[in-house]
Amino acid sequence: MSMMSAIDATTAAAHALRFRPLSKHIGCAVEGIDLRDEVPPAAAKAIYRAWLDHAVLLFRDQDLTQEDLIRVTGIFGEFAPLGRPKHTLPSGFSKLLPNIMLISNIRENGQTIGALPDGEMMFHHDTIHRDEPHKATLLYSVEIPTHGGDTLFASGTAAYDALEPAMKRKLDGRRAVNFYVYNSVKRDDKQAVDATSQAVHPAVRTHEETGRKALYVNRLMSVRIEGMEEAESEALLNALFDHSERAEFVYTHVWRKGDLIVWDNRCSSHARTDFPSDQRRLLLRTTVKGTCRPY
Numbered sequence: 331m332s333m334m335s336a337i338d339a340t341t342a343a344a345h346a347l348r349f350r351p352l353s354k355h356i357g358c359a360v361e362g363i364d365l366r367d368e369v370p371p372a373a374a375k376a377i378y379r380a381w382l383d384h385a386v387l388l389f390r391d392q393d394l395t396q397e398d399l400i401r402v403t404g405i406f407g408e409f410a411p412l413g414r415p416k417h418t419l420p421s422g423f424s425k426l427l428p429n430i431m432l433i434s435n436i437r438e439n440g441q442t443i444g445a446l447p448d449g450e451m452m453f454h455h456d457t458i459h460r461d462e463p464h465k466a467t468l469l470y471s472v473e474i475p476t477h478g479g480d481t482l483f484a485s486g487t488a489a490y491d492a493l494e495p496a497m498k499r500k501l502d503g504r505r506a507v508n509f510y511v512y513n514s515v516k517r518d519d520k521q522a523v524d525a526t527s528q529a530v531h532p533a534v535r536t537h538e539e540t541g542r543k544a545l546y547v548n549r550l551m552s553v554r555i556e557g558m559e560e561a562e563s564e565a566l567l568n569a570l571f572d573h574s575e576r577a578e579f580v581y582t583h584v585w586r587k588g589d590l591i592v593w594d595n596r597c598s599s600h601a602r603t604d605f606p607s608d609q610r611r612l613l614l615r616t617t618v619k620g621t622c623r624p625y
């Protein structure tokens with residue numbers, strides 16, 4: 331291919347892209363692209379820009395191999411090291427590439443084949459319990475139950491912007507302690523459990539690329555505000571959780587087979603609704619390494 335026609339192809343691919351916001355504050359569908367094809371640089375740039383603007387991108391009706399998913403993940407950065415549990419391959423799979431994790435409730439010989447198998451999950455930021463949390467997560471749906479298992483995405487940016495000035499001042503410089511408890515997806519008494527891993531981060535995170543501030547605490551993993559009396563910390567956190575989960579800041583995604591979603595973990599949190607345990611659910615997940623500590 332000559333230099334000229336290569337440029338034409340790139341421009342055409344970028345022009346074919348259409349971006350359609352999914353809600354007022356978060357989420358955008360990207361149309362006019364088949365991710366089995368190499369994504370030209372101009373299109374990749376436009377996609378990345380839309381991702382920064384909307385925090386969550388949805389690509390519908392994709393038919394991706396594991397190799398395609400790996401290639402698309404590269405648009406958003408470098409792979410994060412994966413601490414994946416031992417997987418059993420589901421039927422129809424002859425392999426699982428090293429950077430891909432299975433999210434599934436499927437059981438083979440009585441054992442779950444993937445991670446996060448069953449039921450509801452409260453709002454959380456992936457890996458906020460680590461010093462360098464992941465920048466992004468990609469999730470591609472292979473098998474989806476007839477109903478339930480929706481993913482809710484909440485804009486931490488919109489939630490922060492909507493806070494009263496007094497609350498913004500109160501949070502200024504505050505840090506929160508974030509816990510991870512192995513295999514826990516829902517906790518009622520956070521103080522009673524020992525974290526297997528934890529990290530302290532600012533309660534309001536400034537995004538290193540957009541410069542925008544976002545609420546950076548969540549109901550599943552944030553357990554207390556550093557240096558604050560327990561009762562006050564508990565009341566403040568609960569008020570922040572309630573505020574950040576308000577419907578106006580949330581996009582609810584109802585999955586279809588062939589959906590690829592990528593979310594920005596620095597400025598959004600997500601949750602999962604319950605789904606029938608007797609139906610199969612299988613998604614492939616990749617994660618992108620954070621480029622810095624959140625402070």
Ligand SMILES: [Fe+2]
Pocket residue numbers: 454455456600
């Ligand atoms: Fe998650």
